[in-house]
Amino acid sequence: MAWIIFLIYRCYHSTKYKMNFLFFSVHWADVVAEKLIEKGNEHTLATAITPSGPIHVGNLREVITTEAIYRALKDKGAEAKLIFIADTFDPLRKVYPFLSKEYEKYVGMPISDIPCPCGKHKNYAEHFLEPFIETMDELGINAIIYRAHEIYKKGAYNETIKTALDKADEIREILNTISGRNLPSSWMPFNIKCKKCGKMNGEIYKYDYPYAYYKCKCGYEGKADLRIGGIGKLPWRVDWPARWKIFNVTFEAFGKDHAASGGSWETGREISRKVFGYSPPMPLVYEFIHLKGRGAMHGSTGLAVATDEIIKAISPEVLRFLFMKYEPYRHIEFDPGMELLDLADEYGRYERAYFGIEEGKIKEAKRVYELSQPYGIKGNAPSVISYRHLAIIAQIAKNFGEAKKIIERSGIAIRNEEKLKERYEKVIYWLKNYAPEEIKFEVKKEMPEIELSEKEKKFLILLNKKFEELDWNAEKIHSTIHETAKISGISSRKAFQCIYKIILGKKNGPRAGYFLQSLGKEFIIKRINDAINLNHKA
């Protein structure tokens, strides 16, 4: 009897296990999209960034995460809108490390009113916003872009501003209770841009719609007409829920800073319901990006890699991939050095899995790959050459054409030349700016200062004699080196090291045969002669 019960039990569980297997791999973006669709078929997904400094890879996560859900929604036939709000109306908080002292006088002014640091953009905010918008474009992120100072100016906020001021007591109560603040009863949820100094420091001391009477920190006292847009700004904790209502936001992702208890999400949610009568959007909390070994990225501390910078060193699909493969709540250790190559090559494995070139059980490989594409999947699998390999070749070749030849010669099929060229260019930039020394080498234009032993010298003399009459191709070069090493009585290891030393000034280098071949017979023979002569003098 007991064993029958046990069997039934087993059966039940194994069925469950199979069910499990069916639902096992659903990408996080699809999970969120499904949940949203349960609530309705029309969605507005909001994403926002304050361009008060370089917009970094950490900020990018918010946009890419939201965009993935936007795509998932559309894939499932829902109607979705993706909006990007640049908080250009925020005041400058302080003189950041990357700013000159002169900016002291602008602290407190909206960043859209402050002059551009380089002089080429319309204002301070645009200086940081523009390169980011270009990067979004490269990443295939197609959002409707709004600038907060323009939204305010157009008067889109006017109604919510009135509501907020009318219900100031309620807002104050919510902030005091939930965030544990102790706001004075005179506190009003609106900051006026001072007519005299242009800073967001005007505190309202009397509210009598449509007028607000304010006093600025600079001493100025004035009257503002609340029916005119852009005269001031709601403080963040009120601005956020107001925005949900204005844009009909149904989904928003935000960093865990907002999500902490007593944080702006909790207060915003309450304010949205009770003050604006709007049901708050579905939230999604994402974790921060850490710079490997140096902590979380912050624009204000300079500990960050700007997106328009990193996109020069890596293909957009690989950058997207970084965010697609991890669930948003995981923190990401980002290393623009060696691990960027590993990331690129991991992407390559997903790519091969997608096209069925490589067998493998990678979780959600297809979906992750799809969502990593900036502009959809075009044609066949691109070249299978790894970034790592490409990083070596790029250092041997003088230009793309030559690199292409080297790749073809090594028997790797080039399926998509355009893509290969893009990758080549990214790798060149990476090598110049992020690559660790260990992977870099440089063909020295002059004979480097090194010391050679008698044995090594003997080997080089002999080698040059053989090289002079050699048919210059990789295989022959390679076997000649080995033969010569044997005859000279040094190990092949030493022989190769010796060659690398005189060409690169380092003990190791790329596979010698093709390497020497691509450098040319004349160059090599001359360099070996130089080495022999140099050592004679010494």
Next chain:
RNA sequence: GGGCUCGUAGCUCAGCUAGGUAGAGCAGCAGGCUCUUAACCUGUUGGCCAGGGGUUCGAAUCCCCUCGAGCCCGCCA
């Protein structure tokens, strides 16, 4: 004081939602490619799943506690 995340192979992480034989990549090691070289190919070593307790026939997985790492809020956004 409050909140979040993480701890699984040397490194980066899957596996945990819904319990059923401990996994991958990289690195390492060994071989192959006439070659101990940073490409490529083949093979392979690595684990008391942080620790303790509980639930269960069965726990990396669920519950409780402890320890360790990191972050966030309690200024502003």
